[in-house]
Amino acid sequence: MDLKLVGSGEEEVSNVVVNEVDFNPEFISRMIPKVGRSEGLPAEVIPDYENDEEFLKKVHHVLLEVQVEEGSLVCPETGRKFPIKNGIPNMLLNEDEV
């Protein structure tokens, strides 16, 4: 089940930071099949993405450089919220949820 990212309030995701990370096209190509698809993204990855540097750079930016500082991850099925603080999602479950 893929968790959905939402902002800390009703508004959009707050406090997004962009850190520069070294670009490694091979690593990104390997990560693409592992990443889930969500709404707003095309269902199929473009063909021959390994050699499309512009595409890989965009994916690199989204995957590694953009960091959500505050917000939460929400389970679409149960509605359970996992808060993100200082860029670190807290996935701890309570005693009764284990």
Add this chain to the structure above:
Amino acid sequence: MASGRRPEHQAPPEVFYNEDEARKYTSNSRMIEIQVQLSQRSVELLNLPEDKPCFLLDIGFDCLILDSTDVAIEREVEGDLFHHDAGQGLYFKPGTFDGCVSISALQWLCNADKKGHNPVKRLYKFFSSLYSCLSRGSRAVFQFYPENPQQVELITMQAMKAGFTGGLVVDYPNSTRAKKIFLCLFAGVVMDKLPKGLGTEETNNEQNTVQYSGQRQRTKVKRGKSIKNTKNWIKEKKERRRRQGK
């Protein structure tokens, strides 16, 4: 760490690794050195393919991340952090990681710090969920400090139950201080053999290691006197007495 007692016995991790304790790991150069050495050795044991970049999972004591976020950031942690309790299972997409390392964390899972904790179940949940989020053929290396052989048994049994193969690699088994225990697990592929621990007889024949541990040696012989009542001994004794003028 300063006291001789095991930290697991003193308090649950989120209490024990408070800001002060966590700071020791970033400011004390000796502790940093040990952590770095352990990490390097663990990564070496992972035996990652050299030709492609890998995505690794590092499991540490969670408290270091929760209570002392600033500490983790000071050491410039690369990659994404995640606050979670390993005993509740890992929830990542199957096959996400190319390997997993963990330094000095596994023994914490053997403790029941909360009323609802059952170490056996927590270990099993951890290992089975880890198995699914590792890619096939990858390895997981855990450096840990088992309290007793039963604990090792408990941990390895749950790991095998979850589908892993592999076993323990012990570095410098003859030394009390340098001895380090690594649990090497293979996901999906049966490897023919485990890597060798450092400082064992196969890797180096240092003088300080025991050469004939199966055989009883007469060590006294070397210290001057011969074995009593032998010909040599009688001769030596006569000589000694003569020197003493008797």
